[in-house]
Amino acid sequence: MNKPISLFVFAFFALIATNQQSFAQDTVNSAAPLGVEEILVTARKRSESIQDVPVAVTALSVEQVERGNIQRVQDLEKLAPNVEMYDMAFGGGGMSASIRGLSFDDLEKTFEPTVGTVIDGVFAASNSGTDLDLFDLESVEILRGPQGTLFGRNTIGGVISINRTKPTREFGVKFKTDLEEDNTSDVKLILNAPIGDNGGLKVSLRRLQSDNFAFNVTRNEREKMRDLTAASIVYDFDPAENINVNFTFDNYNDNSQHNLLNITEAYTNKLGAQQGLFALLGQGNATSGALSKENDYMTVYSAEGFYSGIQGNNMSLRVNWELDNHTVKLISGNNDFAELMDVCSWGSAGAVVTPNCVFPVVRDQTYEQTSHEVQLVSNLDGPLNYVLGFYMIETEANMDSGPVQNFRSVQDAEAMAIFGDMSYDLSDLWTLSLGLRYTEEEKVFNIKTYASFDNKVARTPTALDLDGDFEDENIQHKIVIQRNTDFGMVYLSHSTGYRSGGFNARGTTPESVGPFGSEEVETIELGIRSELLDNRLILNLTAFTNDYTDKQETIVTAGDGSIIVDGVPQNCGTTCTFVRNAGEVAIDGLEIEATYKATERLTLRAGLGFLDASYDQFINNGVDVSEFAFVKMAPDSTTSVSWEYIAPVDNGELIFAGTFSAKDDYYGTYDPEVYIFGPGADIIADGEEKLDLSLTYNTVTAGGTNLTFTVFGNDILEDGAYIVRPFDAGAFAFATPQKRQHFGISLTAEF
Numbered sequence: 001m002n003k004p005i006s007l008f009v010f011a012f013f014a015l016i017a018t019n020q021q022s023f024a025q026d027t028v029n030s031a032a033p034l035g036v037e038e039i040l041v042t043a044r045k046r047s048e049s050i051q052d053v054p055v056a057v058t059a060l061s062v063e064q065v066e067r068g069n070i071q072r073v074q075d076l077e078k079l080a081p082n083v084e085m086y087d088m089a090f091g092g093g094g095m096s097a098s099i100r101g102l103s104f105d106d107l108e109k110t111f112e113p114t115v116g117t118v119i120d121g122v123f124a125a126s127n128s129g130t131d132l133d134l135f136d137l138e139s140v141e142i143l144r145g146p147q148g149t150l151f152g153r154n155t156i157g158g159v160i161s162i163n164r165t166k167p168t169r170e171f172g173v174k175f176k177t178d179l180e181e182d183n184t185s186d187v188k189l190i191l192n193a194p195i196g197d198n199g200g201l202k203v204s205l206r207r208l209q210s211d212n213f214a215f216n217v218t219r220n221e222r223e224k225m226r227d228l229t230a231a232s233i234v235y236d237f238d239p240a241e242n243i244n245v246n247f248t249f250d251n252y253n254d255n256s257q258h259n260l261l262n263i264t265e266a267y268t269n270k271l272g273a274q275q276g277l278f279a280l281l282g283q284g285n286a287t288s289g290a291l292s293k294e295n296d297y298m299t300v301y302s303a304e305g306f307y308s309g310i311q312g313n314n315m316s317l318r319v320n321w322e323l324d325n326h327t328v329k330l331i332s333g334n335n336d337f338a339e340l341m342d343v344c345s346w347g348s349a350g351a352v353v354t355p356n357c358v359f360p361v362v363r364d365q366t367y368e369q370t371s372h373e374v375q376l377v378s379n380l381d382g383p384l385n386y387v388l389g390f391y392m393i394e395t396e397a398n399m400d401s402g403p404v405q406n407f408r409s410v411q412d413a414e415a416m417a418i419f420g421d422m423s424y425d426l427s428d429l430w431t432l433s434l435g436l437r438y439t440e441e442e443k444v445f446n447i448k449t450y451a452s453f454d455n456k457v458a459r460t461p462t463a464l465d466l467d468g469d470f471e472d473e474n475i476q477h478k479i480v481i482q483r484n485t486d487f488g489m490v491y492l493s494h495s496t497g498y499r500s501g502g503f504n505a506r507g508t509t510p511e512s513v514g515p516f517g518s519e520e521v522e523t524i525e526l527g528i529r530s531e532l533l534d535n536r537l538i539l540n541l542t543a544f545t546n547d548y549t550d551k552q553e554t555i556v557t558a559g560d561g562s563i564i565v566d567g568v569p570q571n572c573g574t575t576c577t578f579v580r581n582a583g584e585v586a587i588d589g590l591e592i593e594a595t596y597k598a599t600e601r602l603t604l605r606a607g608l609g610f611l612d613a614s615y616d617q618f619i620n621n622g623v624d625v626s627e628f629a630f631v632k633m634a635p636d637s638t639t640s641v642s643w644e645y646i647a648p649v650d651n652g653e654l655i656f657a658g659t660f661s662a663k664d665d666y667y668g669t670y671d672p673e674v675y676i677f678g679p680g681a682d683i684i685a686d687g688e689e690k691l692d693l694s695l696t697y698n699t700v701t702a703g704g705t706n707l708t709f710t711v712f713g714n715d716i717l718e719d720g721a722y723i724v725r726p727f728d729a730g731a732f733a734f735a736t737p738q739k740r741q742h743f744g745i746s747l748t749a750e751f
Contacts, residue, residue: 035535036597041141042161044421045150045387046377051529054433054480054491056144056542056591058083058607062137067644067657067694069712069744073117073132073160078661078690079640080142081591081609083158084633086724087131089258089736092310092339095131096725099144100546101587101613101634102157102521105669105725106554109367109397110411110445110505111579116147116155119162120248122316122333123152125369125395129252129310129337130160133228135188136204138163144591145544146497146523148476149435150421152391156497156521166246167200167236168192173751180744182225184210199237206230213721213739214259214300217291223305227255242322250314258306260343261297263289263726263733267679275680275730289681289723289735296720297737304344304360312337329375339365359732362402369395386422399505405572406450407464409505415441421478428484435478435495443470445503447513464508470515474498488530495523499552504579508572511565516579522547538595544588551583555620555671556729565621575731584617585631601646609638620673628672635664635687652699662689668726668735681733683726690715690740708748715740 039050039059050059058080060070070076074085074095084103088094091107097115098104104114109126116123117130124130134140140162147155171193178186191203212225230252238244266276288301300306312335319330341363371393378385394414401407419437426432449464478495498520507513525544532539555578557563563576592608613631617624642659668683675683694712701707719741726735 034597034600035531036538036595036603041139042163043141043143045375045389046379046385051488051531051538051540054482054489054493054527055147056525056527056544058142058144058593060140060142062139064642064644065134065137065140067655067696067710067712068642068659068692069694069710069714071133073130073134073162075134076140076142076160077638078659078692079605079607079642080144081593081607081638081640082144082589082611083142083609083638084635084663084666085131087258087736087738088127089260089306089725090308090341090343091128092308092337092341093129093131093252093254093256094127094308096633097127097157097160098633099142099157100544100589101585101611101631102546102548103633104157105633105727108505109365109395109399110409110443110503112154112500112502114154114157114499116151116159117162118151118159119314120164120316121318121331121373122314122335123371123393124335125154125371125393126367126397128339128367129254129312129335132162133206133208133230134162135206136164136190136232138165144542145525146476146478146495146521148497149419149437149478149495150387152417152419152437153415153439153441153474153476153497154499156499156519164232164234164248165202167202167234169194169200169236174748175750176746176748178744178746180210181742182211182213182739184208184226184744186746195235195237198239199235202232202234202236204230204232204234212257212259212300213742214292214298214737216302217299218301218303219305223257225257227257229253244320246316246318248314248316248318251312252314253309253311255307255309255311258308259300259737260302260306261289261292261300261723261735261737263681263723263735265679265681265733267676269674269680270676271674273674275674276732292737297722298720300737302344304342306343308339308341308343310337310339325378325380327375327377327379329373329377331373331375332371334368334370336368337366339363339367341365360403364400366398367396369393383425384422386420388420390416390418392416397505401506402450405506405508407447407506407508408450409445409447411443411445411503411505413441413443413502415439415500423480431480431482431484433478433480433482433493435476437476438473439476440473441471441500443500443502443515444468445470445505445513445515447503447505447507449508464510466510466513468503468513468515470502472501472518474518474520485530487532488528490529491525491527493523493525493527495525497521497523501552501581504577506577509565509568509576511568512572512576512578514579516552517550517581519548519550519552519581521549536597538593540591540593542591544591546585546587548583548585548587550581551585553580553582553618553620554578554669555580555582555673556731557671557674575729580620582617582619583615583626583629585613585615587611587613587631587634589613603644605640605642607638607640611636618672620671623673625672628675630667630672632667632669635666638663649697652697655696655698656694657696658691658693660689660691663687668728670728671730674730675728681726681728683728683733685723685726685735688722689717691717703751705749705751708746708750710746710748712744712746714742716743717741 084098096105174190208228210226321328417439421435423433480493482491501518615626618626618629
């Protein structure tokens with residue numbers, strides 16, 4: 001047992017020993033009322049108890065996030081059943097997310113996510129920048145299942161809703177610093193001040209730096225990894241007694257680097273063609289995955305740093321106007337960022353040494369979205385309550401790519417929607433809820449390919465200059481019948497959602513550009529929300545079935561002309577990417593979430609998720625390959641068990657918290673028409689088991705300063721790293737190593 005783990009074990013037993021008598025007294029008094037604290041959520045655009053909402057929601061408190069060392073959005077997966085989230089290394093601050101087997105694991109701005117991210121009420125239309133570093137939080141909610149009626153298109157898997165704190169309107173300072181392994185330093189500062197009698201200002205600053213946990217053998221150095229600077233200004237004021245206005249400005253500059261391993265294997269695929277181009281050529285680090293595995297994935301082999309950064313500004317305006325029985329809300333947002341990916345996917349390794357980059361990829365992109373939403377939210381005393389709204393969004397995406405595949409693409413998109421959601425109490429026991437949303441959208445796309453490049457980006461026009469137009473409209477609905485019971489409530493819901501179609505921004509032939517159509521999901525959900533043992537036990541169960549049709553499948557093929565589509569050889573360079581509405585998938589599952597207040601000081605939580613996901617159909621090039629297709633990012637089971645024990649000590653309290661989480665194996669991305677299990681690259685990611693621990697001391701000094709000191713360890717039972725996001729693209733295959741054991745300390749001062 002290494003020293004940091006020994007310290008955790010010693011601290012735990014010391015805590016129990018010093019508080020044995022008080023723990024026993026808690027147990028004796030456990031019959032006294034000490035129920036689980038009520039959790040409020042905004043899953044239906046209004047504040048409600050989580051036990052009254054007919055939606056599968058995981059709501060995390062700020063304390064859970066901080067004590068569990070949940071630093072980024074992707075870390076939330078440990079606590080939410082049937083949720084998978086990973087770093088999308090090819091996108092600046094990007095995230096690959098899957099809820100209930102409905103996943104998005106790509107980066108192009110012309111592709112739409114399956115899981116929506118909402119920050120302070122503003123929907124993020126791209127997955128770039130959504131793997132946020134969680135700081136200055138007010139609430140975090142993960143909504144599972146289609147959320148189309150209230151949150152719109154591209155939320156067929158669910159929604160991650162994050163809200164940050166408002167200005168306190170009092171003078172105050174909060175300072176937090178984290179010191180961790182890999183030379184990680186994370187400094188955060190929040191300043192609050194009143195502005196007049198009816199307003200307040202909040203300024204947040206952050207600086208995060210770290211070295212790479214993996215050593216680059218080719219470059220003989222340990223490169224930098226996280227490099228983030230962020231600042232935020234929030235002005236909150238009341239121009240009238242019943243009106244609140246909140247304006248937020250964010251600036252961020254993320255120059256982080258990432259890790260990538262080549263897991264390519266050369267073999268003859270099902271069609272008799274050679275798979276694994278770079279392994280066949282003996283070039284690059286075709287064996288870097290195997291070499292890294294020998295070192296517990298703590299080595300990488302890129303000839304150049306794997307850089308994928310993002311810099312930009314976000315602005316949001318939120319207005320709440322309280323009327324007698326209604327609230328009018330305006331939420332406007334603008335996200336404007338530049339993104340640069342400059343990577344060498346294959347460097348030097350193995351018997352063949354390649355000092356120069358074999359396959360460089362540079363993508364210089366800009367993206368801007370502007371959205372406006374107006375809501376009318378009722379607060380009536382009678383049986384009827386509702387939300388009515390209008391939403392519109394405009395986006396513009398530009399990409400300049402080179403030097404292997406040289407093209408420039410631009411897309412202008414806009415969508416508008418009207419929506420409504422109402423609930424009606426049929427009696428004291430029964431409630432009927434109905435939701436409806438109508439959406440119109442249009443996308444205008446252009447791509448030009450080029451024959452040469454200069455300074456790594458495209459130059460000199462060549463044959464392809466393609467314009468495209470995509471239009472769609474859709475009606476999404478939700479119907480819920482809900483019955484109150486002595487122990488809580490039971491509901492049955494039927495909902496639909498859709499994910500928009502469009503164009504492939506990295507297509508280099510008319511056939512690979514598209515357009516492709518929208519996909520849809522239909523979900524039936526049965527939920528039980530119960531409060532037992534005098535509200536000491538919260539037990540929530542949700543069973544569901546998804547019918548997933550017209551599923552968009554990303555197929556990556558050889559680009560040497562060997563693939564023929566509609567009689568036309570596809571000459572795309574190294575690879576061609578096609579998006580086809582090829583799949584029909586059936587997904588059934590069960591989710592169990594429980595919170596138990598064992599004593600006044602000990603709280604236990606558990607989350608279990610079970611999935612049965614399979615293809616009914618996968619048509620690729622006219623052939624049904626569903627027999628060989630597996631749903632990606634959909635492990636059969638996910639588990640989390642966590643606890644929190646609070647013990648009073650002199651001048652404060654000591655909190656021991658921990659989480660054990662586990663998941664089954666899951667599949668990455670591959671083409672089932674050609675891929676053969678065994679000789680092909682290993683696209684199965686192994687299941688994981690993790691134990692996270694933290695020990696926190698809270699105290700208040702004589703001068704009134706709140707001090708918090710935390711020592712934490714993540715995944716403390718295993719060292720090294722493991723593989724996430726395996727992706728077989730035919731000519732090559734790759735995966736991302738992710739660190740396991742990680743220790744650190746944090747100090748917070750607030751006054």
